[in-house]
Structures are given as structure tokens and as C-alpha cells.
Amino acid sequence: MxxxxxxxxxxxxxxxxxxxxxxxxxxxxxxxxxxxxxxxxxxxRGHGAVILLYNRARRGVILVRQFRYATFGDGHDGFLVEAPAGLLDRASPEDRIRAEAEEETGHRVTDVRKVFEAFMSPGSVTERVHFFVAEYDAASRAGEGGGLEEEGEDIEVLELSIDDAVGMMASGAIRDGKTIMLLQYAQLHLFPRDQA
The missing domain is CATH 2.20.25 (N-terminal domain of TfIIb)
Structure with a gap:
């Protein structure tokens, strides 16, 4: 023992x-x-899941922009560019992230792949986040996305090239930790330099 x-x-x-x-x-x-x-x-606050939707042929990713009061209260304009994410709310990470992807981006993805999990702020927050990736294409588009109004969501869907997304990360236009981690994963594993 x-x-x-x-x-x-x-x-x-x-x-x-x-x-x-x-x-x-x-x-x-x-x-x-x-x-x-x-x-x-x-x-x-419970555990969560996040997903990076990517299109290898187009070298594209889908991110979202939404208002986050905690960042606004800390002097930022409050609008963050992020990968779609949500709390599990007693669902499995896989089921929850499929639902979040469709609610936020309008893309229905079934083949989600977990790539890792992490404690995002272990000094004071108990949350463990499950990180996923999934491919999207024109056929996966099932709706407009934008989130759920009853949950206070007002989400803008952004389709970007991986190069533009990485540039936004370098310039500070993307500051969300979980999104940065997934974009770095994408650079290494989904869009390696020898395929550029």
C-alpha cells in the first residue's frame, strides 16, 4: 500500500x-x-471535451468565435477564437463532443478520435478535458451551427486554413489554451510540414 x-x-x-x-x-x-x-x-465545474474539426484535403480547420465574460472582465474584448467544446453533463466524452460539434459548427461528425486528455488548471480547477479530432467535409454539414440560444450562446463559425489558424496563434489572435494545444497537435500529426 x-x-x-x-x-x-x-x-x-x-x-x-x-x-x-x-x-x-x-x-x-x-x-x-x-x-x-x-x-x-x-x-x-465538471469535466469537458473539445474537438478540432479538420479537412486534410483543403488543409482547413473549423473554429468558433464567442463571447467569454471571464476574459472580458480581465481586460480582453471578450471574444475568443476556440475549438468547439463543452462540459460533459453526465454524457460520455465521445457523445458530448459529437453533440457540441453539431450545435456549435453545424457539422455532424460520427468518427471522432480521442488524442489525449489534460487538466487545464490543476492548481485550482478540478476539470479534466478530453481532446478529440474529426474530419469534416461538405457532406457532414447538417445545419448552421451557432450554438444554443437558451444556453446564451451566440457563436460565429470560422473555417480557416491551418496556416492562418497557426498564424493567429502566433499573433495572439488565438489565446485559448485548449485550442492552441489542438492546433499544435494538428501541425504535428494532421498537417505535417512534408505535406504542405
Whole structure:
């Protein structure tokens, strides 16, 4: 049995409104064997999934632009260019990301491929994000996209060349971490330089 490293002392709920914010006091056994009492706040918003839709023949990707209040409140204009994403809401990552792709972009994709998963902000947020890719073409277009109005979504669909998307990443026009990770994955695995 592994050595005990954490003993929970107290868990307080600070907010249970939009998502769950907790304050936990715990004892942590340091590498030298001494115990230290620490307090951390964690924000639990559930787990999520994100997808990069790509068209290898056209060297294209589909991204979306939408308003994000948290970035607006931090001095940005609030409009981020992102890969389609959403919270799992008790669905499997594969099912949820298929639905999100269609809601946000209008493309119905069935063959989604998981490429990795990651904790996006492990110092304070419990969310684990599942990263997917899927090919799109004219036949996968099932609607207009744009998101769900009842969820406050007002999404613009962007079809870009991979080169333009990478240029936007380099210029700072794309600042979303999960999107940057997927575009870098695409550069390495979906659109390698020897195919340019």
C-alpha cells in the first residue's frame, strides 16, 4: 500500500451557484516526512471535451468565435477564437463532443478520435478535458451551427486554413489554451510540414 500523503481535515462549501467552490484544509506529508497543514480552494465545474474539426484535403480547420465574460472582465474584448467544446453533463466524452460539434459548427461528425486528455488548471480547477479530432467535409454539414440560444450562446463559425489558424496563434489572435494545444497537435500529426 502506498504511503499516506494527504489527510483531509475540513471541507467547506463556499459557493454552490454556477458551479461548486470548496475550501479544503488538509495535512500533507512532505518528501522529507514532515506533515504540513495547507488550505486550498478548488472550483468543480465538471469535466469537458473539445474537438478540432479538420479537412486534410483543403488543409482547413473549423473554429468558433464567442463571447467569454471571464476574459472580458480581465481586460480582453471578450471574444475568443476556440475549438468547439463543452462540459460533459453526465454524457460520455465521445457523445458530448459529437453533440457540441453539431450545435456549435453545424457539422455532424460520427468518427471522432480521442488524442489525449489534460487538466487545464490543476492548481485550482478540478476539470479534466478530453481532446478529440474529426474530419469534416461538405457532406457532414447538417445545419448552421451557432450554438444554443437558451444556453446564451451566440457563436460565429470560422473555417480557416491551418496556416492562418497557426498564424493567429502566433499573433495572439488565438489565446485559448485548449485550442492552441489542438492546433499544435494538428501541425504535428494532421498537417505535417512534408505535406504542405
Amino acid at each position: 502506498p504511503e499516506e500523503r494527504v489527510r483531509i481535515r475540513e471541507v467547506q462549501t463556499l459557493s454552490d451557484d454556477w458551479y461548486l467552490l470548496r475550501k479544503t484544509t488538509f495535512d500533507y506529508r512532505r518528501a522529507d516526512g514532515r506533515w504540513q497543514t495547507l488550505t486550498r480552494e478548488t472550483y468543480d
